[in-house]
Amino acid sequence: MADKRRVIGKALRKVDATAKVTGATKFADDLAFPRMLFCKLLRSTQPHARIVSIDTTAAAQLAGVHAVLVGRDLPIPFGILPVSQDEHALCIDKVRFIGDPVGAVAATSEEAATAASDLIRVEYEPLKSIASAEEAVETAEPRIHDYGDGGNFHKLVDLEFGDADAGIAEGDIVREDLFFFEGSTHLPMEQHAAVAMWSPDQKLTLWTSTQTPHYVHRALAKVLELPAARIRVIATPNGGGFGGKSDPFNHEIAVAKLAMTTGRPVKITLTREEVFYCHRGRHPTLMWVRTGVKKDGSITGMHFRSLLDGGAYGSYGVASTYYTGALQTVTYNVPRYHFQGARAFTNKAPCGPKRGHGTPQPRFALEVHLDKIAEQLGIDPAELRLKTLVPANSLTANYLRVGSMGLGKCIAKVVDGSGWKKQFRKLPRGRGVGLACSSYISGAGLPIYWNNMPHSGVQLKCDRGGGVTVFCGSTEIGQGSDSILAYIVAEVLGVDPFDVAVVTGDTDLTPVDLGSYSSRVTLMSGNAALQAAERARQIIGLHAAKQLDIPADRLAFADGRVYDAEDPKRGMTFADAVQWAEAAEGTVGTVGSYTPPMSAGRYRGAGVGPSPAYSYSACVAEVDVDPETGIVRVPTIWIAHDVGRSINSAAVIGQVEGSIYMGLGEALMEEMAYRGDLKVVHKIPSLLEYKSPTTLEMCDVITYLVEDPDPNGPFGAKEVGQGPLLPVMPAVANAVYDAVGVRIDEVPITPDKVLKALRAKAKGEEGRYGPTTFPDIPWPEPTRVPTPWEGGDGKAAERVHA
C-alpha cells in the first residue's frame, strides 16, 4: 500500500455526480420502451376482509387493456425473510390493510389502466380490524395471519443474559420508564417504479428502483417459477431508499407477470399515496425499561421490553423485533441484560426497516432513561456516559464483539464544541441543550437467508488501455456506494478514480452483493473491492517488477504509474503494466469477496446484532421551546461520528447531515398517522400532510469526524449512513427537558404534547407526556445465556426441567 493515500479520505466528487446534476441519470420511471404498457394496481378499500368475489370482466373489455391479473394468477407467497413468506403479489382470499393490492391491469396508457382497475368489482366480507399493537394484544381472533406466535402476535422474543433481576437489585437506584416511538416512513422523493420485459427466449428483465436486487431476483424466481438464470434484475439508481426499497414488492412481481402474459414491456410507477402503502417504515414501538445503577453511574443490570406494531405483513419484522433489544449493550456496560420483544400484526401498511432498523426506538428510550438517571444521581449526563463506556475490543453480555470504539472521543468533541458545560442546566427558561449517543452496525453479521457464501462479491477487469472496471451487485441509492468501489480500487491500483468504470446492481453482470441495507456496503463491498484490487495489483506488479528488474514489494502504484518506490523515475504507465501482465498471463481480471467474521453468540436469536464493526455517534441538540405554545425549534445540532476512517470525507459529512435531517423530522413532526374510528385508514398519505422538514425547519449541523480505524473495515472504514440519525430524537427530548423542565417520553415531540406536560407541571402534577402502561404479554420461557464473565460460551444454558 502506498504510504501517502491519494484517494482515500479525500473529498472527491462522486463518480455519478455529473450525471445527477445534468439530469442524465436514468431512474426507473425515466425508462421507456417501444410498445410499452402501463400497469395500475387495484388496492383494497377494506382494512381487513375476506375476498368473496372478484369480477374483472368489465375491466378486461375496456379499450386499451391487454391483461388483468388477480391473486390466483400468482398463488406462490413471498417475503423478504424465509420465516415470513406471508405476502402475495395480489391478495387471494383476504385483504389485510387499505392499500393491499387485489388486482393488476396492463393497458396502453396509464389513464386506461387506471380506468380499468376502477372497473374491477371486488366483493368483500369485512372482518374485525386492528388499529394498534395494544389492540392486537387484546384481540386473539380474528387472526390477521394464521402463523406466528399465537393470536395476533407475529413474534415473541425472550432473551436473558445473566440474572438481570439480581443485577438490577444490586443498583443503588432502580429506575423504570415507559416510552413510545411513533411510526414514520422513509419518504424517498422518488416514487417506486419498475419496468419488466419478457423476451420470446423466455427471459425476463426487470428494471426496478430497489435496494436489494438479489432478493428481488430470488422472489421473482420463486413466485414466477422461472429458473433464476432466466431472470435479470437491474437495480436502477434509487431516488432515495432509506430502507423503503429493501423488500421484494408486489408491484415488481405484478409487472413481471404482466410482461410475461402480454409479451410487451410493462411499467408501473407508484403514486405518492401508494408509496405510503408500500411503507416498511419505522415500527411504532412501546417500550418499558428498568435499570439498576450504582451511585457512580455504573449499570448493574437492565430489563428492556418492546412492543412493535408490525402492520399487516412480516417484512423484516422478526429482525426488527430482535433489533429493538440488540444494541443496548454496545455503548454502555450492561453486565446483565434481559430483553423481551413482541411484534403484533395490525391492519396497517407493513412496517420494516427504516434507517436505523429497529434501533432508533430503543435508543431513544435508553438515552432519555439515562438522562433521567443522571439527573437522579446528580451526575452530568456526559460524565455518566463516559464512565460506563464499553471498552474497545470487548464482548458484550449478549455476545456482540465490539472492535474499535470511538464514543468517548465523540462525546468529548460535542461537549467541547457545543460549550456543553456552560450551557447544560444554565440556560434561561425556554432554551435548552440535550445530549445523547448511539451506535450502529456496519452490516449484519448474518445474511437474510441462511447460507455460507460471501455477502459481497466484486469482479475487476483491467483494460490494456489503463481503464479498470469494477463489477459489484451493490446498489447506488444516493449514499455513494458506486464511488466507494471506484475510490478503493483507484487507491490500490494508483489510478484516477474517474478512470474506473463501475457496473453495479445487475444480476446478469455483477456478482452478488446482498444489497444496500444495514449500512453494510462500504464495509462489505469495500472489502471485496479491496481484495479484488489487491489481487490485480499482485498480478500486474509481478510483471511490472520483472520489467523493472526489482522485487515486487518495492513497487509503488500511484498517479497512473507503476514504479520503483526507491527510484520513482524508473517505472511505466499503469496501462503499460497491464499490457505486460496481459501479454504474460492473458486477460487481467480478478475477483474479491467478503464474508463477515463468525459471531460469538450461538443462541437462538444471536443472528441479529453481530456486525464486523460498530459506528458510534454523540450528539448535542440545542432547542428553543415556546412555553406559551409548546412549539420546539432546533437551531443547532453538534454531532461527532466515529466512522473508523472516511473513504470520502465529504460524502461522510453528507450522510451525517442527512441523518440529522431525518432524525429531526422524526423528533419533531413525522408520523404515520391512521384513523381507526371509522376504518383503519392512513390519515395523511401525501407529501403535504406527512410533514417532512423544509429548509426552514432544518437546523445547523456542526459535524466532527472521529477516525478510529477498525481492523475489519476497508482502510479502517465503518458505517455512517444510519448511525448519526439515532441520537437526534433523544438529544432533542433531553434538551426540551433542559429548556422547560418537562419530559416528553414519546416522539414526535409535538407542541400539543409539550403544552400538556407544561400544564400538568403547572398544576403540580408530573411534568411528563408519554405512555403510562405496558400491556401484559404472554412472554415465552426466556432463552438463558450465561454472560462471558460468568464463563458463558455464547450458547444458551440447557433448560432445567423440574
Next chain:
Amino acid sequence: MLRLPAFRYFQPRTLAEALQMKADAGPNSMFVAGGTDLYPNMKRRHQEPKTVISLMGIPELQTIEAGNVGTCLTLSALSNVPSFQRSYSAVSTAARLVSTPLLRNMGTLGGNLCLDTRCNYYNQSYEWRKSIDFCMKKDGHICWVAPSSPRCWAVSSSDVAPVMVAIGAEYRLVGPQGERVVPAGRFYDNDGINYLTKQSDEILVNVRLPQPNGWDAVYHKLRRRGSFDFPVLGVAAWIQWSGKTVVDARIVLGGVASYPQEVTEAAAALRDMTLGAETIAAAAEAAYRPSKPMDNTDFDLSWRKQMTRVYVARALQELGERAGASSRHRG
C-alpha cells in the same frame, strides 16, 4: 403519475370572451387562474369540469392601481408590491405566507380568495375516499368530521381572505348579469360545500382595498412548517386607531371554520380601549371561546383551539407595538 382527467382548455383574452365561453360551455365548466388549487383537486377527482377556462390571459385581471388589485396577480407579485409593504403589509404578509415560493409564482390572489375549503377526509385521492365511502363534499352523504351534522365542515384555508375581511376590502364581480361589488365579509359562507356567495359563472375581477386612514392590520399564521402548509389557524387583526385608543377593530380567524370567521366579541373587547395587557387578554379570551376547530386538518384540535388565544394576543401585541413605534416616530 397522477394525471388530470380529459378536458377542453380555453384561453380568452377579454372578460367578455371569458363570460361567453363559460355560457357556451355550460355548467360543466370552470374558470381557472393559477391552477394550484384546481388542478390538484381535478387530479383527485374533486372537480371534473369538461371545460376549463383560463383567466390568466385577461389583462384587466393583472392590473394593480392604488388600492385596486387584479385577482390574477400572482401571490409572488402581490407580496412584492413596493407600496404594499407599508400600507397593506398585512395583505403582502398573508400572500407571502401562502404555501411555497414556487406555488406563489403560479397561484393568484383570486385563487387564494376562492380557495376550495379543505378537509383531510376530502383532500384525498378518489381511491382513498372510496375506502371511507366518500363524504358529503364529494360523491358521498356524510360529513365524517361530524357524522350527525347536516352540513359539511371543510375548513376555509385561505391566508389572504381573513385579511381582506378584517380590513374591509370589497370584491368586484362580473357575471352574465353584469357587475356587482360585495364586501369581503359577505363573500363567504360558513358551509364547507357552499363556501362562496359567488355564482359559478361570475368572475372575481378585482379587490378594492380601503384607503389607509389611521388603521393598521396584521396577519399571524400557525402551521407545522414554515412553508407548504395551509394555516391551521390564521389571525387577521385590524384596528382603527385614534391616537392610542382603539376606535374600531376586527378580528378574523382563518382555518377554524368553513369561512373566515369574524369574532365580534373580541372586537367588542377592544373598542374604546388602549391596547394594554389586560385588554389584549380579554380580547384573546373572547376570540378563544367561539373558535371551534374540527378534527380535519393537521394538529390536535384542542391545541389548535388553545392557540387562538395565544395568536390573537400576539397579533394584537404586534399592532400595539406598531402603533407605539409609529407614534414615537411621529412624536
Next chain:
Amino acid sequence: MTSESKVKIAVAVNGEPTEVAFAPHKTLLEVLREDLGLTGTKHGCELGECGTCTVLLDGTPVLSCLVLGLACAGRTVRTVEGMAQGGKLHPLQETFADLGAAQCGYCTPAFLLAAEALLTTNPKPTRADIKDALAGNLCRCTGYIKIYEAVELAAARMRGEKAEPRTESLYGR
C-alpha cells in the same frame, strides 16, 4: 381508452424553438418527460406538494406538474438539460457535484433550477435568502446544508470571485 385529438404548440425549450403535439389536458411535466423525452425533470407527487418537478417558465421557477402544456405556448421553458452549455457544466452544477449537494440526485434538477432563478435576481444571497428561495423544494437525503453551500459557492464564482469550498464542509471539524 383513446386520447382525444392532440393539440400542437410552439415553445422554446432550453433555447430551442420546439413544436410539440399532445393531448390538451397534459401538464408541462408530462409533455417534457413523455413527449419531448426530457426526463431530467422529475416528479414526487404531481400535486404541487414537493417541488421535485420545478422548471423555469419565462425564467420563473414553477411546478411543472401544475402547469398545463397548453399554457406554455409561445413561452420559454428551461429544464436541467439546458443548464450545461457546450459540454461545460453550469457553475451550480459544478458546485452541487463537488460538494455532494446531490446524493440520490432525484430532487437535484429542481434545486438547481430554483437556485439558478434565485441567483439571477439576487447574485449575493444570504443563507436566509437561500433557505427562503428553496423552501418549496423537499430533499430527503442531504438535510439541505450541502445545497446551501453549493449555492453560496456557485454564487461567489458567478460574481467572479475565486472561491473554494470551506475545509469544514469537506473534512468536518
